Amino acid sequence: AVHLDSLSARIAEAAVPRARERALRLLTYRERSSHELASRLTDDGYPHEVVRALVADLAASGLIDDSRFAHNYARMLVVSRGYGRQRAMRELIARGIPEECAREALDAVAPQEDEEARASERARALARAGDTPERLASRLVRRGFAASVALRAARNELGERGESIDSEEAS
Numbered sequence: 001a002v003h004l005d006s007l008s009a010r011i012a013e014a015a016v017p018r019a020r021e022r023a024l025r026l027l028t029y030r031e032r033s034s035h036e037l038a039s040r041l042t043d044d045g046y047p048h049e050v051v052r053a054l055v056a057d058l059a060a061s062g063l064i065d066d067s068r069f070a071h072n073y074a075r076m077l078v079v080s081r082g083y084g085r086q087r088a089m090r091e092l093i094a095r096g097i098p099e100e101c102a103r104e105a106l107d108a109v110a111p112q113e114d115e116e117a118r119a120s121e122r123a124r125a126l127a128r129a130g131d132t133p134e135r136l137a138s139r140l141v142r143r144g145f146a147a148s149v150a151l152r153a154a155r156n157e158l159g160e161r162g163e164s165i166d167s168e169e170a171s
Helices: 002-029 034-043 048-061 066-080 085-094 099-109 112-126 133-142 147-160
Strands: none
Touching (some): 002 048
16 A cells, blocks of 8 residues: 555656646647636546646646636637627636626626627628528527627618518518
8 A cells, every 4th residue: 555655646746747738738729717727637637636736826827817818718709709798608607717707807898788789780790681680680699699689780780771670561
């Protein structure tokens, strides 16, 4: 038993620099949340104790920062991908960002009061010839806009184009 304890200690000791090297390689590729990094290292087979200590050390040194990650990722989701707040929130939480931190990031990047304007902008980009408001609104809902916001934006966009707002009214 003494021999196994000694072997376990030596394995854990050897895992520390290897885990750090792997973490730094992962962070060189792109910024990650502490949860993402811990998950990747654990999946790679590093002991939980080593991963926990390493993630805490990297957070203390500023190499990982969940708040910074959340703001940058929220900006990318909303600005580059055109997601609404609901979808962006789900994506942030899926990356291991605490709900409060995700909400703060979204409030800074995509304030709730601007959601209607973002939905209208997205409706312009997503509208296709022959669209019905419902079809366009469903694409906006999949992007993470609330159903009521999506439907208003779709109706406004299709109304501005002079297209039929409701094909049933024409019958």
